[in-house]
Amino acid sequence: MALIGPSGAGKSTLIRCVNRLVEPTAGTVQLEGVDLTSLSRRRLRLERRRIGMIFQEFALVDRLTVMENVLSGQLGYVGFWRSWFRRFPARTVNRAYELLERVGIADQLDKRADQLSGGQRQRVGIARALLQDPDILLVDEPTASLDPKTSRQVMRLLVELAEEHELAAIINIHDVALAKQFVSRIVGLRAGEVVFDGPPGSLTEDVLTEIYGLEDWSQTARRGGGGDAARDAADDEDDADDDADAVDGAAGGAPASRAAPVPAAAEGPGEP
Amino acid sequence: MWRPKPMIRSFWLRYGLVVGAVVYLRLALGSIDVNWDRVARGWERAKVLFEGFARPDFASRWEFIQVGILESLAMTVVATALGIVLSIPFAFGAARNIASPPVYLLCRGVIAVARSFQEIVIAIFFVVMVGFGPLAGVLTLAFASIGFLGKLLAEDIEDIEPSQLEAIRSTGATWFQAMAYGVVPQVMPRFVGLSVYRLDINFRESSVIGIVGAGGIGGALNTSIARYEYGTTAAIIIVIVALVYLGEYASGIVRKRVQ
Numbered sequence: 001m002a003l004i005g006p007s008g009a010g011k012s013t014l015i016r017c018v019n020r021l022v023e024p025t026a027g028t029v030q031l032e033g034v035d036l037t038s039l040s041r042r043r044l045r046l047e048r049r050r051i052g053m054i055f056q057e058f059a060l061v062d063r064l065t066v067m068e069n070v071l072s073g074q075l076g077y078v079g080f081w082r083s084w085f086r087r088f089p090a091r092t093v094n095r096a097y098e099l100l101e102r103v104g105i106a107d108q109l110d111k112r113a114d115q116l117s118g119g120q121r122q123r124v125g126i127a128r129a130l131l132q133d134p135d136i137l138l139v140d141e142p143t144a145s146l147d148p149k150t151s152r153q154v155m156r157l158l159v160e161l162a163e164e165h166e167l168a169a170i171i172n173i174h175d176v177a178l179a180k181q182f183v184s185r186i187v188g189l190r191a192g193e194v195v196f197d198g199p200p201g202s203l204t205e206d207v208l209t210e211i212y213g214l215e216d217w218s219q220t221a222r223r224g225g226g227g228d229a230a231r232d233a234a235d236d237e238d239d240a241d242d243d244a245d246a247v248d249g250a251a252g253g254a255p256a257s258r259a260a261p262v263p264a265a266a267e268g269p270g271e272p
Numbered sequence: 273m274w275r276p277k278p279m280i281r282s283f284w285l286r287y288g289l290v291v292g293a294v295v296y297l298r299l300a301l302g303s304i305d306v307n308w309d310r311v312a313r314g315w316e317r318a319k320v321l322f323e324g325f326a327r328p329d330f331a332s333r334w335e336f337i338q339v340g341i342l343e344s345l346a347m348t349v350v351a352t353a354l355g356i357v358l359s360i361p362f363a364f365g366a367a368r369n370i371a372s373p374p375v376y377l378l379c380r381g382v383i384a385v386a387r388s389f390q391e392i393v394i395a396i397f398f399v400v401m402v403g404f405g406p407l408a409g410v411l412t413l414a415f416a417s418i419g420f421l422g423k424l425l426a427e428d429i430e431d432i433e434p435s436q437l438e439a440i441r442s443t444g445a446t447w448f449q450a451m452a453y454g455v456v457p458q459v460m461p462r463f464v465g466l467s468v469y470r471l472d473i474n475f476r477e478s479s480v481i482g483i484v485g486a487g488g489i490g491g492a493l494n495t496s497i498a499r500y501e502y503g504t505t506a507a508i509i510i511v512i513v514a515l516v517y518l519g520e521y522a523s524g525i526v527r528k529r530v531q
Contacts, residue, residue, distance in 0.1 A: 021442060048444035049443065051442070053442040059438060061453060063457040068453075075446075075449045
């Protein structure tokens with residue numbers, strides 16, 4: 001499921017409310033019957049183990065190696081001293097190897113994370129999230145720091161992996177064309193409210209205007225796939241507009257409080 | 273016509289401050305009794321002192337010097353190690369981004385106290401508490417090291433990239449694991465550098481606090497001056513300077529390597 005909407009609409013806030021990196025001010029978030037919003041710190045920590053998260057700026061620990069970054073996905077399952085001395089169970093290390101191979105960077109595993117390219121770093125981020133063996137993936141702008149080609153590769157990998165592991169994924173994404181190309185369900189968010197929920201095909205010019213405001217959406221609405229340079233340039237312009245919207249949003253009130261009524265959208269982990 | 277904006281906007285405040293400063297300087301100068309006769313005699317004494325310095329005498333009190341130097345080195349190493357170990361919990365507690373407000377205030381308080389006293393003052397306290405000797409020196413330097421390392425490490429921790437810590441927390445890591453994976457790798461090189469730098473400082477301080485009886489080479493330095501053995505004084509100063517340079521050189525290399 002892709003979550004689209006202008007900057008400041010509360011997309012990041014919304015998915016951070018799921019694993020409570022941001023504390024929701026009202027409303028509830030449920031994951032397979034567990035009310036995540038009312039958990040104690042300890043229970044929350046245990047539940048976080050089955051919520052994988054992938055970040056816009058990758059959020060890898062720069063000075064750790066690729067392997068250490070991936071293994072950090074298992075921190076919730078091992079004791080402090082084991083993790084301090086990097087003595088992870090053999091099963092975990094083997095699984096980390098498999099995942100690194102699957103995302104295509106097994107040959108880089110002893111490099112420091114900050115030596116990798118953007119696409120490679122996001123692959124490490126994906127492997128780290130999957131090593132948690134999660135029930136749901138929260139993906140925050142996975143391609144915003146990547147070039148168009150790498151963006152498509154990373155999105156394809158994400159969608160494939162979510163299918164392989166039968167994972168629900170909530171993907172925040174700026175790039176509407178990219179969302180339409182890879183995702184089967186799109187939710188449009190505007191100022192903290194859901195204004196669209198449907199398949200990519202029904203994302204018309206009118207709907208895009210409703211979500212983002214008035215613009216020439218003819219190119220974006222027409223096609224679902226492809227991704228040529230011209231459209232990417234157009235998307236860049238959209239980003240500039242979004243920034244302006246973000247300022248408006250901040251002036252109009254805290255997006256965090258507005259996000260409150262929405263988390264119901266995050267309820268169904270069974271529908272990617 | 274355009275003129276640069278004055279730093280102090282108000283005319284009266286601007287010139288008032290200047291006049292006030294000049295008046296105080298004049299009064300302060302008047303309160304200090306400048307006895308030219310004593311200045312002249314001081315010149316004579318300085319000549320004796322420097323003549324002694326011109327002939328550093330390593331031989332006649334060598335054992336005395338050696339004991340002092342070894343004691344200073346031992347104090348330095350022990351105090352730095354102790355300071356490093358003790359400063360870490362205070363540093364984590366004094367980082368606003370990871371500690372809860374009560375812990376933060378407590379740790380900041382301890383660090384502020386440790387930093388607000390000069391080593392000599394701390395040394396006087398410890399000499400009164402535990403008596404003359406290197407124990408007082410070790411406690412002094414360790415205490416001062418906690419303030420120094422605690423403050424600088426805490427500031428480093430506050431400057432970390434928060435997204436890395438957030439990512440580790442989102443995996444379900446405990447607080448200690450989040451520190452070990454999300455914070456330690458980010459601050460480690462700086463912390464090693466700071467520790468080596470503090471080792472360097474502690475050696476220099478160890479030669480000063482001996483003067484108030486807290487052990488180390490400072491005691492020997494003081495005694496030699498009291499006995500008018502300026503040759504020995506010069507020898508001690510030369511040894512201290514040589515070791516400080518050596519330490520600075522070594523710590524420079526280490527700090528460059530860990531960056």
